Amino acid sequence: xxxxxxxLAVRELSVVFxxxxxxxxxxxxxxxxxxAGEILGVVGESGAGKSLTGTAxxxxxxxxxxxxxxxxxxxxxxxxNLPPEAMRALRGxxxxxxxxxxxxxxxPMLTIGDQLIETIRVxxxxxxxxxxxxxxxxxxxxxxxxxxxxxxHYPHQFSGGMRQRVVIxxxxxxxxxxxxxxxxxxxxxxxxxxxxxxxxxxxxRDHGASVMLVTHDMGVIAETADRVAVMYAGRIIEMGPxxxxxxxxxxxxxxxxxxxxxxxQVRSSTLHQIEGSMPRLNAIPAGxxxxxxxxxxxxxxxxxxxxxxxxxxxxxxxxxxxxxAHG
Amino acid sequence: MADRETALHVEDVACYFDVSPSWLTRVLQRxxxxxxxxxxxxxxxxxRGKTFSVVGESGCGKSTLARMVVGLQAPTSGTMAFTPQEKAxxxxxxxxxxxxxxxxxxxxxxxxxxxxxxxxxxxxxKLIEGEAKIQARIGSLLGTVGLSPxxxxxxxxxxxxxxxxxxxxxxxxxxxxxxxxxxxxxxxLDVSVQAQILNLMxxxxxxxxxxxxxxxHNLSVVRHMSDEIAIMYLGRFVETGPAxxxxxxxxxxxxxxxxxxxxxxxxxxxxxRPMSGEVPSPIAPPSGCPFxxxxxxxxxxxxxxxxxxxxxxxxxxxxxxxxx
Numbered sequence: 001x002x003x004x005x006x007x008l009a010v011r012e013l014s015v016v017f018x019x020x021x022x023x024x025x026x027x028x029x030x031x032x033x034x035x036a037g038e039i040l041g042v043v044g045e046s047g048a049g050k051s052l053t054g055t056a057x058x059x060x061x062x063x064x065x066x067x068x069x070x071x072x073x074x075x076x077x078x079x080x081n082l083p084p085e086a087m088r089a090l091r092g093x094x095x096x097x098x099x100x101x102x103x104x105x106x107x108p109m110l111t112i113g114d115q116l117i118e119t120i121r122v123x124x125x126x127x128x129x130x131x132x133x134x135x136x137x138x139x140x141x142x143x144x145x146x147x148x149x150x151x152x153h154y155p156h157q158f159s160g161g162m163r164q165r166v167v168i169x170x171x172x173x174x175x176x177x178x179x180x181x182x183x184x185x186x187x188x189x190x191x192x193x194x195x196x197x198x199x200x201x202x203x204x205r206d207h208g209a210s211v212m213l214v215t216h217d218m219g220v221i222a223e224t225a226d227r228v229a230v231m232y233a234g235r236i237i238e239m240g241p242x243x244x245x246x247x248x249x250x251x252x253x254x255x256x257x258x259x260x261x262x263x264x265q266v267r268s269s270t271l272h273q274i275e276g277s278m279p280r281l282n283a284i285p286a287g288x289x290x291x292x293x294x295x296x297x298x299x300x301x302x303x304x305x306x307x308x309x310x311x312x313x314x315x316x317x318x319x320x321x322x323x324x325a326h327g
Numbered sequence: 328m329a330d331r332e333t334a335l336h337v338e339d340v341a342c343y344f345d346v347s348p349s350w351l352t353r354v355l356q357r358x359x360x361x362x363x364x365x366x367x368x369x370x371x372x373x374x375r376g377k378t379f380s381v382v383g384e385s386g387c388g389k390s391t392l393a394r395m396v397v398g399l400q401a402p403t404s405g406t407m408a409f410t411p412q413e414k415a416x417x418x419x420x421x422x423x424x425x426x427x428x429x430x431x432x433x434x435x436x437x438x439x440x441x442x443x444x445x446x447x448x449x450x451x452x453k454l455i456e457g458e459a460k461i462q463a464r465i466g467s468l469l470g471t472v473g474l475s476p477x478x479x480x481x482x483x484x485x486x487x488x489x490x491x492x493x494x495x496x497x498x499x500x501x502x503x504x505x506x507x508x509x510x511x512x513x514x515x516l517d518v519s520v521q522a523q524i525l526n527l528m529x530x531x532x533x534x535x536x537x538x539x540x541x542x543x544h545n546l547s548v549v550r551h552m553s554d555e556i557a558i559m560y561l562g563r564f565v566e567t568g569p570a571x572x573x574x575x576x577x578x579x580x581x582x583x584x585x586x587x588x589x590x591x592x593x594x595x596x597x598x599x600r601p602m603s604g605e606v607p608s609p610i611a612p613p614s615g616c617p618f619x620x621x622x623x624x625x626x627x628x629x630x631x632x633x634x635x636x637x638x639x640x641x642x643x644x645x646x647x648x649x650x651x
Contacts, residue, residue: 042531044486142619159605160385176478190544194588207568216517219590246592260522262551265572270523270529271551277487 005027006033006056007062007210008178012070013080015049015056016121017062018282019064024281026065030162031308034178037237039204041242043218043257045278047104048231050214056080057212058095059087074178085158093123096171103161105170106155112139112166113151125176138169142199143272161192168199172207182214197224218261222246230254233279233289240313248311250320252294287317333410334375334506335396336537340405342366342391346610347474363610364560367562369405370636373506373555375412378532378539380549380570382585383559384606392559396540412505418469422506422538427498429511431491434592435483441477441494445469448502448535467499473527489520493527510542511576514627525551547587550574558582561609566640578623578641579646615645 015027019245024275026248028047034040042227044050044153055061056074059079070303072080074094082090099105103158107115116135132151139147142165155163159225164184171179181200184191201224205210214224221228229239249255277324279285291297296319308316339350347353364390369410373379381389394400396407411419427436435444445465448454455461466476472493483491499507511527513521525548533539543549551572556579568578577583586626604621607613616634619625628646637644 045519084440096601122343161605189606190546190585190589191384193590197590218588218592222592223590257519260519260524261524262547263593264547264574264586264589265593270526273522273526274519276522277489278519283508321447 006040007036007075008034008212009071009073010057010077011073013053013056013072015052015061015065015068016068018066022282023068025068025284026234026281029070030231030234030236030237030299031070031122032229032239034210034212035203036177037211038079039170039201039225039226040234041221041228042212042214042231043216043228043256044231046218047278047280049234053231054097054182054212054214058091058097058180059084060091064133065198087247090178092119093174094176094178096176096179098164098167098171098179098181098184100186101152102160102167102187103155106163107169108155111152112158116151116166116170119170119173124278126254134206135169135173138172141172141196142166142169142204144169160188161195164188164192164196165199168196168203172203172209175207177209179209179211179213180214183219184213186215186217193220194223196280200224218246218258230257232301233284235284235289235316237290237316238314239308244313248322250315250322251290251317252296254317254319255321285314288316330536332375333372334362335367335373335540336408336410336574337373338406338408339606340366340369340392340395340402340407342400343387343397345518358430361610364562364612365609366395366402369559369562369563369564371567373538373540375410375538376532376536377549377554378541379557380543381557381559382543382546382549384544385452386606386609387559388509388562388609389559393426393508393540393542394600397424397508398641399426401514409506412579421504423504424508425502425504425507425539427492427495427507427509427512429500430515431495432515434495435491437481437483439482440479440517441469441486442648444483444494445479445501448498451503456501464501467569469500471531472521473502488516489523491554492516492524496524496527496531500531505535506538507541508542509542511544512541514545520559523602528552535613546585547591558585561607562614563617563644564584564636564642565644566642567636572641578643579618579645580647581618582622616644625647 010032013027013030016023016025030053056067067080071078075255079090099201113135117131120131120134125316136147137149139151144150144162144165185196197220200211203209215221225242228242228245229236232253238245238254249258256274262271274293279289285292287303288301291301306316306318308314342365344365346363348358368467382393383389391400395402409421411421413419442465445468446461449461455464465479469476474493505522513524513561516557541552550570556565556570557564558575560581566573577586591634613620615631616629619629624647634646
């Protein structure tokens with residue numbers, strides 16, 4: 001994994017939430033790399049820590065949450081300990097962000113042209129005219145028809161899918177090398193979803209940008225990502241090439257997750273279900289966090305925490321499907 | 328028309344909303360009245376003990392249809408008839424209807440204990456006399472949906488999304504309902520929890536002979552649940568039929584595109600064209616076939632003449648599929 005320098009390297013990142021009595025560990029030693037031009041999918045259920053990972057990387061973690069350990073390196077430079085001013089310059093210029101709800105990420109009182117031009121001029125040394133030209137160019141790239149007239153419209157005049165395209169154009173405005181896309185298609189209809197994922201893939205290919213795609217939808221990941229990291233209770237429990245993880249999942253949780261998706265091909269009488277639910281932050285079990293719900297759990301799983309193994313398709317489990325060095 | 332095996336027959340039902348500006352604005356700006364046709368000319372039958380699903384994108388009118396069936400919204404025209412069925416006491420009565428909503432965080436009163444939430448319909452409909460018997464019923468209902476009878480004294484905020492949806496189901500069952508209208512019951516839930524709820528709904532259907540009208544935009548969920556399916560686009564059904572047939576042999580171009588575009592873990596990156604364009608506004612629907620601006624196969628006839636649902640069993644509203 002050392003050959004090309006990764007664009008983003010997250011090393012043993014931990015995030016805690018300080019409460020009155022104790023600090024709750026929300027991210028527990030999360031490590032991963034994103035190479036240039038790569039789309040890394042991050043999946044998990046609500047509360048698994050996938051959005052939190054993205055928030056920590058762009059430095060938008062709010063109190064009482066704070067990074068308690070580990071480092072985040074962008075192009076070999078540490079960015080997790082930068083002062084707020086430096087981080088703000090980095091955001092938008094080096095890291096772009098796309099959030100779930102396109103309506104709340106746009107200013108309702110400014111035309112989308114004003115918002116794009118403002119963002120462009122903050123990050124790039126362009127005058128008003130050149131910035132407007134670039135804004136138009138961006139709107140063309142994200143596929144907004146009639147960009148010349150649409151640029152002077154307000155967000156409410158756009159449909160959900162078109163608004164998400166505007167948000168993507170905004171994220172691209174500073175020509176960032178890394179885009180954090182947090183559930184970019186969740187608020188959209190299926191027919192629009194496919195348009196947006198195709199667009200993201202195209203942008204990755206054309207601009208060489210890397211994308212961290214956070215979603216709970218395995219289908220979107222399977223269609224879009226190159227590699228995928230599966231999160232459970234604040235840890236990455238399986239990571240590998242998307243084909244390998246979706247076709248031959250090795251962690252019992254990933255396996256259960258894949259089996260619980262209703263199939264489009266065959267109709268079965270019952271779906272596979274994982275009993276119980278993900279533990280809350282204040283009640284994460286000792287050992288492997290998944291052990292109370294796991295059918296293969298042994299005594300070791302209840303006491304000893306498995307680490308994510310290195311390698312192309314790693315898993316954090318004492319008894320992975322198909323066996324391994326851990327077994 | 329409606330035989331004993333039909334639980335609900337809906338005939339040519341429509342729902343229009345007047346979204347015109349105020350009369351003063353209309354006079355001053357000479358703007359016309361605007362009518363939003365949320366549901367237009369929809370006819371279908373729901374077989375008893377089966378699941379009838381309505382699928383479509385946001386704004387296609389599927390939730391309005393569900394609200395009309397439960398009586399939360401009056402139809403502008405058309406009729407809906409429930410077939411009486413024999414109850415436990417031997418007297419035929421129309422089926423008892425309940426609705427399960429999408430958001431389990433908004434559909435339960437946060438200030439009420441779970442037991443009181445479930446007991447309310449029992450009190451209201453005077454189904455059971457005596458507090459002890461009611462408590463026993465609440466306990467057994469909670470057991471039926473996979474919760475513990477001890478959960479009755481807790482408040483909704485103490486439960487996760489999936490557990491709250493179980494409480495909604497218990498509340499619906501408390502009325503001895505036999506017809507459940509489920510409006511996106513799992514779309515607020517995670518996949519592993521969704522599987523639990525879908526399994527529970529299937530089990531309850533087998534156990535109590537429930538009839539479901541299932542509203543969803545998620546095709547794989549619909550495929551798992553449905554016996555009959557209707558694909559809705561801009562307030563009209565474009566294709567209906569047995570779920571197996573619609574999924575294995577979709578005939579309407581919209582159904583085909585919908586099936587092609589959903590992200591699928593089993594067959595990612597199929598060769599496909601993402602559907603271009605967006606759903607047009609139901610205030611000014613396109614002339615002719617409402618799908619023609621997005622349809623790759625559209626011909627002149629599609630732009631002028633609206634196709635009607637035709638066929639027996641399998642019905643398709645498309646000029647080009649009549650030969651099929």
